[in-house]
Amino acid sequence: MSGPSKGQVLTRSIEDYLKAIYELEQDGSPAQTSAIAGALDVAPPSVSGMVKRLSEAGLLQHVPYRGVQLTEEGRKAALRMVRRHRVVETYLTTKLGYDWDSVHEEAERLEHAVSDELIERMAMALGSPRYDPHGAPIPSRDGAIEQQSFVALADVPVGDVAELRMVSDKDAERLRFIGSLGLKPGVSFEVLARQPFRGPTTIGLTAAPSKEQVIGHELAESLLCVVVEREVG
Amino acid sequence: MSGPSKGQVLTRSIEDYLKAIYELEQDGSPAQTSAIAGALDVAPPSVSGMVKRLSEAGLLQHVPYRGVQLTEEGRKAALRMVRRHRVVETYLTTKLGYDWDSVHEEAERLEHAVSDELIERMAMALGSPRYDPHGAPIPSRDGAIEQQSFVALADVPVGDVAELRMVSDKDAERLRFIGSLGLKPGVSFEVLARQPFRGPTTIGLTAAPSKEQVIGHELAESLLCVVVEREVG
DNA sequence: TTTGAATTTTAGGCTCTCGTAACTACCGGA
DNA sequence: TCCGGTAGTTACGAGAGCCTAAAATTCAAA
Numbered sequence: 216m217s218g219p220s221k222g223q224v225l226t227r228s229i230e231d232y233l234k235a236i237y238e239l240e241q242d243g244s245p246a247q248t249s250a251i252a253g254a255l256d257v258a259p260p261s262v263s264g265m266v267k268r269l270s271e272a273g274l275l276q277h278v279p280y281r282g283v284q285l286t287e288e289g290r291k292a293a294l295r296m297v298r299r300h301r302v303v304e305t306y307l308t309t310k311l312g313y314d315w316d317s318v319h320e321e322a323e324r325l326e327h328a329v330s331d332e333l334i335e336r337m338a339m340a341l342g343s344p345r346y347d348p349h350g351a352p353i354p355s356r357d358g359a360i361e362q363q364s365f366v367a368l369a370d371v372p373v374g375d376v377a378e379l380r381m382v383s384d385k386d387a388e389r390l391r392f393i394g395s396l397g398l399k400p401g402v403s404f405e406v407l408a409r410q411p412f413r414g415p416t417t418i419g420l421t422a423a424p425s426k427e428q429v430i431g432h433e434l435a436e437s438l439l440c441v442v443v444e445r446e447v448g
Numbered sequence: 449m450s451g452p453s454k455g456q457v458l459t460r461s462i463e464d465y466l467k468a469i470y471e472l473e474q475d476g477s478p479a480q481t482s483a484i485a486g487a488l489d490v491a492p493p494s495v496s497g498m499v500k501r502l503s504e505a506g507l508l509q510h511v512p513y514r515g516v517q518l519t520e521e522g523r524k525a526a527l528r529m530v531r532r533h534r535v536v537e538t539y540l541t542t543k544l545g546y547d548w549d550s551v552h553e554e555a556e557r558l559e560h561a562v563s564d565e566l567i568e569r570m571a572m573a574l575g576s577p578r579y580d581p582h583g584a585p586i587p588s589r590d591g592a593i594e595q596q597s598f599v600a601l602a603d604v605p606v607g608d609v610a611e612l613r614m615v616s617d618k619d620a621e622r623l624r625f626i627g628s629l630g631l632k633p634g635v636s637f638e639v640l641a642r643q644p645f646r647g648p649t650t651i652g653l654t655a656a657p658s659k660e661q662v663i664g665h666e667l668a669e670s671l672l673c674v675v676v677e678r679e680v681g
Numbered sequence: 682t683t684t685g686a687a688t689t690t691t692a693g694g695c696t697c698t699c700g701t702a703a704c705t706a707c708c709g710g711a
Numbered sequence: 712t713c714c715g716g717t718a719g720t721t722a723c724g725a726g727a728g729c730c731t732a733a734a735a736t737t738c739a740a741a
Contacts, residue, residue, distance in 0.1 A: 311569045328561035
């Protein structure tokens with residue numbers, strides 16, 4: 216008795232797998248076993264086993280040795296988790312004074328425990344926010360999510376003015392550092408210089424142009440931006 | 449490698465068992481296997497198995513065929529869960545518009561997922577409340593809990609004025625009905641009449657004396673009160 | 682004091698999810 | 712085309728936590 220059916224009982228583990236697979240699929244291409252194992256911090260054979268079960272449950276399609284892709288049903292379940300995670304993160308920062316670097320861990324546990332009703336009440340209390348504190352879009356109740364295309368700060372040409380839009384929520388230390396630079400989603404800045412050979416980028420915040428910030432290449436690759444004003448010339 | 453040790457990793461199941469056992473011990477006498485099984489909706493052999501593990505972990509003492517008693521460590525862990533449960537219930541009703549009859553189920557899941565920090569932030573946001581929406585005392589962070597002695601409404605003599613103090617949070621339907629009578633912790637009333645043979649009690653709310661309420665015996669046994677004014681004579 | 686009902690425990694099994702070890706498939710380079 | 716390294720899978724096993732059936736214990740009533 217398997218196959219696609221309504222009202223699956225999803226365990227915590229299954230919810231974690233679906234969300235991880237969804238996030239891996241966002242980088243194009245099917246999610247690979249080792250990538251899933253890495254994201255969930257389990258051994259690859261554990262993933263093979265779970266993938267088999269999820270595939271039998273109709274939540275994803277598995278091509279052996281090639282990777283997995285969520286089915287419509289699996290994607291929906293994954294987006295439900297993503298919505299929960301991001302609503303919780305937003306609630307904790309807005310209403311309970313959490314810093315943006317500490318909400319991820321808490322949300323990671325709460326997303327499995329909250330009811331749909333609680334999520335809707337939180338969203339309501341927040342005025343149905345569209346983005347979480349890290350700039351990630353919050354899927355709607357019915358699983359629609361804004362598709363975005365950003366440029367990493369590392370790829371914004373010198374001279375352009377850009378706005379920071381989104382940062383990964385997974386690394387607390389990185390978030391603290393970014394915050395200490397005065398950066399958060401919505402902040403705009405001009406790219407003043409960049410050293411070659413994957414060297415650092417220098418920016419000047421629009422709000423405080425006098426204070427320049429130097430940002431290493433690796434970090435600059437993780438800061439997702441939109442260009443607001445292209446350099447003339 | 450067992451015995452009392454700091455920093456146990458308590459599973460959800462273990463947390464449930466400890467809380468259930470704590471609550472059963474409140475009615476005096478050690479908690480019995482079947483009572484625990486009933487409270488958690490599992491079969492008695494499951495309880496025997498878990499009791500063995502908890503006893504080996506030093507969280508309770510087990511006298512075969514006689515029942516179990518929490519150790520200091522077990523009691524502390526149980527009270528931590530009780531605090532979580534009641535803070536969450538209070539938060540949901542006060543800050544997110546939940547009714548007092550629907551919070552129990554939600555808190556039952558959240559109590560396993562929230563961090564100590566989140567509980568303290570919720571308590572802070574609420575002004576460190578001493579009672580939950582059902583009148584139950586909230587244990588302090590260090591596991592101190594107010595010991596109360598109440599009289600069931602069914603035992604309050606006719607003519608006395610009493611105040612409702614506490615109601616079980618477990619039965620949503622009962623809570624809805626109690627609420628529909630205008631009753632909640634803090635409401636006071638005069639006991640106007642009581643029929644014999646475990647018959648109903650008639651009360652008149654102090655706030656609206658004209659409107660009398662008739663309350664069946666079973667319900668009256670579950671309404672925990674303090675007598676505010678004893679009948680003269 | 683004996684017996685029988687009720688309660689508790691033991692025995693044995695199942696599912697879920699994880700792990701390690703061993704085997705298989707894929708793919709790029711010689 | 713072959714060969715080896717990497718990635719993926721299968722085989723097997725462990726622990727948690729639940730179950731049913733059977734055995735053991737308790738206790739009260741005859």
